[in-house]
Amino acid sequence: MKNMRTVLIMLVIGLFLTTTLTAQITGRQVMEQVYSRDSGNNMSANLSMTITNARGSTRERSIVQFRQDDGTVENKIMFFTAPADVRNTSFLSYSYADGRKDDQWIYLPALSRVKRIASDKTKDSFMGSDFTYDDMGVRHPSADTHTLLREEVIDGWNCYVVESVPVDSSSDFAKTISWIIKDEWIGLKKEFYSAKGNVARRLVINESARFDDIWVITNMTMSNLEKNTSTRITMDNVSFNNNLSANFFTERQMKIGPRI
């Protein structure tokens, strides 16, 4: 009888251990961790964009960006500082955690006017680069159905590999596969697949750094494998928790420019 009890206890413990070991994190949970990763109350940074076309010639774009997230709305304002013909153009967006479509405005100095723009520009190229407006924002996890494919080690980092299929069937890509560093919840690589099943674009994170204990991607390259073009974005002058006024993410600031 005593032996029987020991066997039963061993079975229960064994079953418990087995259940615990197999209760892996889901793809959705990974992407929610990425989405809710600490990114500070607000952030500002200078972005430099180098766009390389199929012939290898390059063009430069410079942006000063401010972002603020209160958990329900992410406000972002971008001031284009170069080249000269787009200088002082600014772009304001409100992105909602509940998955609502973004609200977006653009200030065109040539018109001296702030214009509301339709939020379906998300698929369009951002300033002629290989990034889309959607890539420049934070994609809400509810926009895709996520599946954890496997785990991989890349450059010494243990990564989750997650496949994400857009809920919206009109999306410009069929699926993405993301490599997310375990426990840091920051991406290392992302591939965008076309409807034909080919990798159409590939995002590679070249450098990330910690500022105020917050991970920031400081150098990344998006390659368009179909067009043989690429765009590299580098980020400097990164600062968090700036003292931004309540009126910062408004029409007023769009006209003033990147002055705090």
Next chain:
Amino acid sequence: MQKRTKFKILIIAMILLTVTGLSAKDVDLRGMVRSYTGFRFSEQDIAVNEQTIDLTLEGWGDMTRLVINPYAYVGTSSEPELGIREAYVDIFFDNADLRVGKQAIIWGQAEGAFITDIVSPRDMRSFILADFREIRKGVPAVKADYYAGSYTFEGIWIPRFVPTSMPGKDSMWMQDMDLKPGVTITPQPVDQPAFDLKNSEIFGKMQYFGPRISWEVMGGYAWTDTPYISSLTPTGPSTVDANQAYGRYKVVGGSLSTAIGPVVLRSEAAVYLDKPFSVITLGSPPSIDVENHHQVQALAGLDWGLWGIEMSAQYIFSYIHDFKDGVIEQGKKLTEFDHTFTFRMADTFLDDRLTAKVFVYFEADPLNALIRPSLTWSIEDGVLIEGGVELFVGSEGTFGSYKDNSLAFVALRWYF
């Protein structure tokens, strides 16, 4: 070089030196150089050849900004022109801004139409073909904005009247007052309202800037920026002089913009109260009465994208209350109802280096239009070459009456 031109150069040079001397790290100089050439189809000639330099100097203090926007212009047949489009100082407070000086003020949601956007007069010397920003003239003004959350309250005081600039007598854009066949009507110089406190213009606006909808309501007590004919003086059997004047009127209006799915809806409307109009009686000789009428202008517009192409359509409506035949404006007969449509389409190609766009103004009665297709090629960052056509279609109406001015143009712009 004329004394006046020399004086202007001296003033601009002094301003440049003053601003650049403020503090190198807080001063920014940017600008644009443009060469524009237009070939007129009807005359087979180079009708327009313009060189423009436009500079903007911006100086920043801790809570202030100085902006000076001088320009130099050399036209086909006019004297070289030096001027200052804007020169103002901003003072920024936590919840308020104050702007003092010569400034161009742009209101409303309309594209290519001026409904509530009547604070700054216009430069119409090239009809409406000038770059959008250059159509607005700066006015000496004090502008104050107060911000309360999503609401902005704006007040403007313009102490000195500045009229809209009209084409010169020799300009291809000058139109004859063709009101009665066989009678030549010659507009006479018009006196501007005296620089007096009672001749000030005032405007106010309340604005809401929100995620779902943005709107504004405005009001003002203004001058007509273009003159009306106040009387006709016969000078011969078939010639009369048109005496002109500027008149007062009040205006109330508003605008809104909102996104409905993938479409942005814009709307704007204004009522001009007791606006002075000239009413001509075609007797022998013809005579003019000045009457005050309410006028309504309204616009509904949609912006949307399709396959990456930006598109915009607008319907603009005008109505003159208590209308009678013979109401004229700028020497042209008006109708009780007027309907104008605009359509804009733009797309970029080749990594955003090539931009194709077309803007169409279209009037239904009489049928006439202005069609403006163009291609812009970015040679390198900040250097653009644009080629296009300004096609006036019809034989009468706002655009058709310029049927002989259809032209092809090429413009080189260099931004720095």
